Amino acid sequence: MAIAPSSNLNSADTLCLRLLISGRVQGVGYRYSTREQASALGLVGWVRNLPDGRVEAMVEGDRPQVEEMVQWFHSGPPMAQVEAVKSEDLPLQKFRTFEIRR
Template structure:
C-alpha cells in the first residue's frame, strides 16, 4: 500500500483537553509517523504519514478528537513524505 503524508490544523476547543496526547496514541496505534503541537493561536498543528488507509483513519478521528474536545474545523493538505520516524508530541 502506498505511503502518504498529511499536514494541517485543527481548530476549536483543542487545547487543554489532551488532544495532542490522544492524537499521538491514535497515530501510534495506526503505526503512523509524524508529530503534533499546540499553536499560540489556539489551534493544533499535525503532520502524519504512513499507509494510506491508516492516514485516512487518523484524519477521520481528527474531525472529532478525544471526548473533551470540540473540533470546529479540520484543514488537511497532502504533503510530500517527510521521512520522519515515530510520532512525537512537540512542545
C-alpha cells in the same frame, strides 16, 4: 472523508499530511490522544499546539491508516470540540516516530 489522490505517493501508497485542527482543542488532551491514536495506527509524524489556539499535526503512513486518522481528527478526544480540520498533502518526510512537539 476521502483523501484526493496525490502526486506525492510512493509505490506503497504512503502519504504525508499537514493538518490544522481548530475549535476547543487545547487543554483537553488532544496532543496526547493524537499520539496514542497515531501510534495505534502505525503512523509517524508529530503534533503541537499553536499560539492561536489550533493544533497542528504532520501525519505520515499508509493511505488507509492516514484516512482513519483524519476521521479521528474530526472528533478528537472526549473533551474536545472540533470545529474544523484542514489538511494539505506534502512530500514524504520519512519520520521515524510520532512525537509531541512544544
